[in-house]
Amino acid sequence: MKKLYLALAVAGLLAGCSSNDDQAPVNTTPVPAMGKVADGAFTRFALNNNTSGAWIVHENAELGQGKVEATTLTASGDAGAIRLYYPSVGPSSVLPMMGPGVSQIIPNIEPDADYVLTVYYRDEKGEESPNILELGVKDMGVGSLNGNVIRVKEFTNEDIDSDGDDTNGFRKVTMAFNSGSNTTLEVYALTHLANTDNLDSNNDIGLQTEVFLDDIYLTLDD
Structure with missing residues (x-):
């Protein structure tokens, strides 16, 4: 059985718990550590039935x-x-303007700093893919994704360098931005359809429209 070790800083002490006989519930609370993306590898998301708290x-x-x-x-x-x-x-x-995706509110952002948002993206449908990947950053608004746009960028499948970083079919996609005066930001990755011209309604639409995301992280651009 895979053990999951979670660390929680309490009063300056590092406390962990793991038990083979009585497995503790998985803590799904995101860790707001210095402008970092929590659960960027979606490990907790997968372990906890499509939720990680982050x-x-x-x-x-x-x-x-x-x-x-x-x-x-x-x-x-x-x-x-x-x-x-x-x-x-x-x-x-x-076709909706906003398709499926995820976002995360990131505290402890350095103001007026250059950042890079990185996402690993898998779309095996080639240049004919109807999917468009949208990466974005917004400031804090009233409700998720209701803030002002800091930066947004869209990528078609052919926009992404096929000779670049490719791991298990995932390709590295990046977007640079400046945080401005913000110390908290919401980063997101969504996908939407450019058209339905090549979709076959007699076959599985899910397979014809699926894409995958992994390893989302935020780094300072030094």
Whole structure:
């Protein structure tokens, strides 16, 4: 059985717990450590049935905005990644501006600092893929993703360097930005469909629209 060790700083002491006989519940609280992404590898997300406490999930299959679910795929390290897909899309469907994805509120951001948001992205549908990856950063608003845009960038499958960093089919995608006066930011990764022209309604729409995300992290650009 895989053991999960969680550390919690309490009064300057480092306390951990692990038991083979009486496994403690997995702590899903994100760790707001110096502007870092918590559970960026989606390991806790996969272990805890599509939730890690760190990530805000954006999905609504009933409104055509797609689904987010954990998978056992991985770009590196322990198993865990997320699958973004649309369960059903028809030729006459109204394509939503915002598709499925995740976001995270990051405290302890250095103001007026240059950062790089990195995501590992897997889309095996080639240049004909209908998916567009959107990476973004917003300041704090009233509710998730309601803040002002700091930076946003979209990528088609052919925009991403096929000769670049490729791990288990995941390719490295980056976006640079400056934090401005902000000390707390919300970073996000979403996908949406550019069109439905090549979708076959007689076959599994989920497989035709799926993409995968893993290893999301935020670093200072020195």
